Amino acid sequence: MAMYDRLLSTYQLVAFQETKFVKQDSIQTNEHFICSTDSGAQCFWSDTTSPIFNERHGVGLVLSSASPFQEVRDLTSSVCTSQLKNRYLLLQAKLGDDPVFTNVVYAPDEPSERGEFFRLLPTMFAGVDMDCSIKRIVVGDFNVTLDNYLDQKLPALHHPGTGREDLLAWLDALGLMDSWRHMNPDGRDYTSPKRKNRLDYCFLTVHLLQDHLDKVCHVRDRKWHTGDHIPVEFRLQAKIVPRGRPPPWRCPTWLLDDASVQDYLRISVNNLARRIKVFPGANPGCLLDEHKRADCIFLKRRWLELRDIDDRRASVLVEAVNDAQDLYNSTPTDATFEIVEQSKLLLKTHLEDVKARNQYKRFAADLQSSERATTHFFRPPQQDCMQSPITGFRGADGLITDDPTAIATGHRQFWGQLFQSPSPDLYDRRSATYQPLRLVEYLQDTKTRLSPTYVSMMDAPLTANDFYYAISTSKNGKAPGPDGLPIEYYKVDVHSWARIFEVIYDNQLHNGQMTKFQRRAHLSLLYKSGDRTLPANYRPLTLLNHDAKLGPKILSYRLRLVLPDLIHADQSGFIKGRSIRHSLLRFQDLQDFCKTHHNDACAVMLDFAKAFDSVLWPALDLVLHHFGFGSTFRAWIKTFYHHTSVSIMLNGSPGDPFVLGAGVRQGDPLSPGLFVLFIEPMMNFLRARFSDRGILVDGSCEPHLLLAFADDCTGLLKDMEDADGFLGLVNDYSTAAGLRLNVDKTSVMPFSHRVSRSKLDNLRATSPFKVLGVTDTVKLLGILQGSTITADERFCHILLKLRARCAIWKYRARTLRGKIVLLQSIILPLLWYTASVTCFTATMLKNVDVIIRNFISGVNTDSDSASPGKFSKDWIYTCISQGGLGLTPVKEFIQAMHLKSLGDAISATCNHCAAPRWMTPALSLFSMAMGSQGAGFDILYAVVKGKWDYLPDFWFSTLRLWTDLHMSFGSSDWKAFSQTAPFWNNFNLLFGSTRRPLVKLSKNNSLLMDHDLFRQQDFVDISSSYATSGFLDTLLDVNDFSRSASKTLFIRQIIPRLNLLTFHDSPLFGPVFPPMVESARHGWRFGDQFVTDMSNKDFVHLLLEACPDPKIPNLRLRQLDIADFTPTDNMWNFKYGLDRHVLPVAADVKYRL
CATH class of the missing domain: 3.60.10.10 (Endonuclease/exonuclease/phosphatase)
Known part of the structure; x- marks a missing residue:
């Protein structure tokens, strides 16, 4: 092999x-x-x-x-x-x-x-x-x-x-x-x-x-x-690509594991630390650059000595054998024959030695790294990761050239213009402008400011401790910049480098720019889609030197702490505690809300052309100053960006460099935070002028107008006639800030299939943007959306991807457990993102089960039916402790993700004493579904079964599962909160042999519901006491009953039932939370674990525990002639522990037997 x-x-x-x-x-x-x-x-x-x-x-x-x-x-x-x-x-x-x-x-x-x-x-x-x-x-x-x-x-x-x-x-x-x-x-x-x-x-x-x-x-x-x-x-080659400049040398990480290299680098960095002195006129940055240059020379020489040493030795010996054979063929003597034999013997000895060492390495890799979740096991299974060369360039005139010089020049001019390069040969191409006076005016709609404490934190000096954190927490294996030095180079002696960078960065801040080497970067072009000859179809990724990313990483960590206070909840990108999944749920819930309230509502999905790369630095500084960032933090931003030059990597070779003049560099740790700060004033500008056109839901004091994840911004309008006005405001702000709206990729999607066709046609006729029909679909944050889209339609293309990935990884695993590892880590994760916000269907689960079983059986995964396999399918999902393969069932994993979303909402409500904004549309739908039986989170108590109007499929299946789990495993502290718990539909208050909730016991219950009485707290608010017979006698009109005795009977029956919720002699007085969110605070837990602390893994374990005991297949002991053998309870765990010390293939053979 x-x-x-x-x-x-x-x-x-x-x-x-x-x-x-x-x-x-x-x-x-x-x-x-x-x-x-x-x-x-x-x-x-x-x-x-x-x-x-x-x-x-x-x-x-x-x-x-x-x-x-x-x-x-x-x-x-x-x-x-x-x-x-x-x-x-x-x-x-x-x-x-x-x-x-x-x-x-x-x-x-x-x-x-x-x-x-x-x-x-x-x-x-x-x-x-x-x-x-x-x-x-x-x-x-x-x-x-x-x-x-x-x-x-x-x-x-x-x-x-x-x-x-x-x-x-x-x-x-x-x-x-x-x-x-x-x-x-x-x-x-x-x-x-x-x-x-x-x-x-x-x-x-x-x-x-x-x-x-x-x-x-x-x-x-x-x-x-x-x-x-x-x-x-x-x-x-499709087109002969001439060789340009040699690609930059990159230090391989294995070289830094060599003991002699580590010793040299430690001595070298300590010498640098002694040489750096701080005095007027000192230039420690120059010393750093020269030190790295000298280390690179040493590392490259050592690399040349060590790289492919066995192959190079074998090549020399093979060449010697060929030369000796040629000599013998031309001069066949005993002497030349002896030379041939000696050269062959040397080659044979060398190859046998290499083979022995490789066999030992392969054995060790098999034992330690194969068939389990390791980098070695997850190495790419196909050789299709080779870079596709850029062999053409389409100019502004539409003509395509394949001349390498013209291609390099065209890309340099395109990206130089986009980045507003001040380089002399590109200066005249600068075209992007902004309007500072209008921008300052529009910034007044942004009211949030940085507190003095946070200003001091952001302006605090960068210390050695900060750099130690930045170096030690950086991930290994990341691509280096032009200097070719990986982060592992600095991890050889983190303490010394941390002290050095404290001095270097402080000096560069005073100089107003980074060191000469730190200002250099490569621009790697990642193909997205479309015509490969158009540079706009590539994403520029800036490859900075690792030492140039340490300062931005420190500031990005600080910025992460302040962004939640500055950025509105509508923005979920790169903000701690906010999730893209929550944004998608919010969008879907608003769509369901509008289907019953606003048939003409729509979503306006904005697309900004090269948003990150188009940020103008003066405009960014205005925004930062408006938010209240101090002079030191803003000086750092200018220092990082000033006079940075990039070289475009075309076909592996760097081109002529040009200086950046705009953009927040993709690949810089600080860029995501800076961009969400830069885009936030636009969203505040839109809210200030167009908020009343958004979608207002019950329980929310502010209409839902915007939803954003970084630059993916979406407008939410209750009437599509307002779309043109909304887009006009977006264009106004974009002009002021220097952004550019991409007309071709901006689209308008109606929420409901009952939308007014005349409005849809009028908008399509007057708007330059794409207006979708009721059967069209579009992707929002990677998930298919549409007016009439179904769950199966969403999963359809995911299933195709699952089958394709199975085909790619089909031959990697040699064991059953190895295949389970691939399914859990490589194949099934394709499904989780879509499934996390989509209600699964029986068809989807069946198809995924067929794919899993066929993959494990080693047959074609494109088949619509599962192969019988060599053993019962039950072994796939049976836990390891019972002898199974331990694959988490797909259904339970998806349900756990849905429960985790509900848990996130409960946790956020408890932490902030108010429902998170992404949950307010769902709470409104909950209230609509419950009617007079409760509001918002009161649905956590409800017996969710049968058909519930207004409740979306996602939340219906999740809440039904919640009900079942709590009725089996729940142990919430509801008695402590009984005064504020709903009583009409509460799974803690079920009556009779059929276990019916209170609302089902009497038709006269509606008389109390009409007075909005659905918890004991409501009686306390009115009469300062729990529900009493006297209060109900006064409240209820006898004319609403068929006879007065019916009223008396109803009161006599309802009071004892309501008293089941009174665990105190007298009511508790004090401030209470709004009814919509009160029930979220009722100490929900399963067993000893609070829902607010549960992870997705915890929910999976809970669901597996709730499942009926799985049918463990019978062992075929009779075929092994050990029919009288009875496995002990701990046998499988014991055997599994022993299997860790044998080759995976051997363990697999034993397991199959």
């Missing part, structure tokens, strides 16, 4: 000669190893067409997952004759829109057989139009030379009938040329086992040869398995 790993990680097309399979199992074994290395690889073997299996001949072709070939078909059977059997392979594929034919050939050794073999090679294929535009690739061992002098070590006369003429005729018929000879017209290099002849070729059609061939060579320094020929390596 190691050979396939090296091959498929390097090459996209690999042709094999003399596969010599002895049986069908050999093919399956090799395909398993190949797919374990690259799960997307495609394998083709001549033995499939010619199943001879005589351990002779055989050719094969493997395409890696990164291969550009599409729709690959094996045509061998349609052209194969008896003479070509097991020696020939023909594939048809598509490369873009063009057909490509790939041939793998292994010609006979016997000269007399070659002529007929070559004559039988096909030139015409049934059903294929063989025009001149077809591309062909032909590779293989042809066992014949094409030139007496250049292709043979000992020139000799050519003997007709040995196949050369027939081969040349076939090549001419297909328009093929020798690619190696094309690149090396006078070269003499030989690939045969004895290095006397060139017998291995790569033939290409003229179009491929001239326009796409980048490299072809003989690989003399590598040996693959038992091969004795010199391999031919060639590289085709």
Whole structure:
């Protein structure tokens, strides 16, 4: 498998000669190893067409997952004759829109057989139009030379009938040329086992040869398995990308684990610490830059010494063997033969030593890292992560150029203009402006200010303790900046670096800019979607040096503490305690609310063009000053940004640098916080002028007008006729602040399918923005939304992604437990985000269960039905302590996420004594559903069963589950809060054998409900006492009863029942919370754990405990001839503990038995 790993990680097309399979199992074994290395690889073997299996001949072709070939078909059977059997392979594929034919050939050794073999090679294929535009690739061992002098070590006369003429005729018929000879017209290099002849070729059609061939060579320094020929390596590119500047060197993290390197770096940094002095005119930043330069030189030299040391030694020995063999072939003497044997012995000894060490490493990796949640086990299973080169640029005139210089220039001008670069050659392209006077006017709508305490905290000096925190908490493995130094470099001696950076940063603040190296960055372009030739379809990620990110990280931590007090609750992006999931629930609840209150309501989904990159620094400073940030914090922002220069990374090479003049750098830890501060005044501006057009729900003092996650802002309007006015205000503020609204991607979505069609048509006719119909869908924060969208429609594309990911990871795990790890960590997480805000359906659960079972069984996950498998499906979900595989059931995990959202709402209400804003639409729906039986969180007491009007599917299923759990496991302190607990529908007050709530006992209950009496506190508020017979006699009108005795009977029956909620002799007096939120404070818990403290994992455990005891499948003990054996209670845990000390495969075999 190691050979396939090296091959498929390097090459996209690999042709094999003399596969010599002895049986069908050999093919399956090799395909398993190949797919374990690259799960997307495609394998083709001549033995499939010619199943001879005589351990002779055989050719094969493997395409890696990164291969550009599409729709690959094996045509061998349609052209194969008896003479070509097991020696020939023909594939048809598509490369873009063009057909490509790939041939793998292994010609006979016997000269007399070659002529007929070559004559039988096909030139015409049934059903294929063989025009001149077809591309062909032909590779293989042809066992014949094409030139007496250049292709043979000992020139000799050519003997007709040995196949050369027939081969040349076939090549001419297909328009093929020798690619190696094309690149090396006078070269003499030989690939045969004895290095006397060139017998291995790569033939290409003229179009491929001239326009796409980048490299072809003989690989003399590598040996693959038992091969004795010199391999031919060639590289085709869609467009030849000229080599630019060499990519910057990056220090590998393994180098920093070397003991000698660590010793050197510790001594080096201590020397730097002694050299840095603080005095007038000192420049410690220069010392830092020179120190890092010197360390980089040392690290690179050490890297050159240590990198691939075994492979480089093997290459030297292979080359020595080849040279010795060439010498012996030209001068066959005992001395030269001895040289050959000695060189082979050295190579063999080295390879055996490497093999032994690798086997030990693989054993250790298998024991410690395989089949469990480790970086090694989660390494990418496919080789499709190779970067796609940028080979074209579409200019403003619409023309596409493939000239590398023009591409680099076009990207530099585009991004330089976007970032408002002050570089001399780009200065004239600066076009973005803002209007400071209008912006200052609009900022007056923002009333929040930073408190003096927070101002002092934000302006406090950056200390060594701060830098120690920043370095030690930075994640390993992150891409470095231009200096190539990873964060692990600074972690070698965190204490010394922390003291050094305290001095460096303080000095740079006084200088007004960072050090020379810290001001440099690379701009990595991440492709999003659409036309690859348009630079607007890429996302710029700024790769800063790690030491330049430490200060911003410290300030971002401080900023995180103050943002909740400055930013309105409508913004949930990058604010501590706020969640994107809560924003989505709020949106969905508002949509459900509007379906019954505002049929013409709509959502206006704004899209700002390159929002992060368009922030103008003077405008940002105005906003920060308005919020009350001190001069030191604002000076830090200017210091970080001043004169920062970036080089665009195109095809791995940095371009000419340009200076940034705008934007909050994506990749900077401080940027998210700065951006939400910058965008917040726009939202306050809109609230001040358009708040009355928002959606007002019961229990909320402020209409819902906006919903935002960073730059994804959405307007919420109760009438779509106001959409144009709303967008006009957005444009006004955008002009003042220097932002630009993307008209093409801004859309308006009606909330209800009962929307006025005339309003919809009028808006579509007058607005330049996209107006959706009632059946259209759009993504909001990554979740499909629409007027009529269903849960199954949301999950449909998720299921496709699940199946695709199963196919990619199909071959990684070799054990059942390994497959469970992949399901939990890699595959099923695709489902959780959508499922966290969507009510699951039976269809979805069935489909996911089929995918899980088929993945574990190792069969096709695209199937609509589950494979029976080798064991009962119950073992998949049975817990490990009972002998199962322990996969968390999908249904319970989704339910736990839903309960966690309800728990978050309860927790936030308890902490802030008011319902969180994202929950107020849901509380309004709860009140509507309960009617006169309660309000808001009172639904926590309700027996939620049957059909409830106004209650959305998400909350209905969640509250029904809440009811069931509390009736089984709940132990809330409701008695302590009985005075404020609702009594009409309360699962603590159920009567009769049918366990009915109080509201179901008498039709006269509505007479009390009409007076809004649904808790004892309501009686206390009116009469200063609990409910009494006298009070009810006065309150109720006898005319509302059929006769006076009915009134008396009703009072006599209802008073004892209400008294069940009175646990004190007299009522408690004092301030109470609003009815909408009071019940959230009633100490809800399950067992000993309060709901406010429960995590998603805790809810999962609760749900699994609530499930009926799972049916544990019977062990097949009779088949093992141990039918009398009875497992002990602790047996499975004990065995599982022992399995940690054996190879996972061995444990899996034992488990399967």
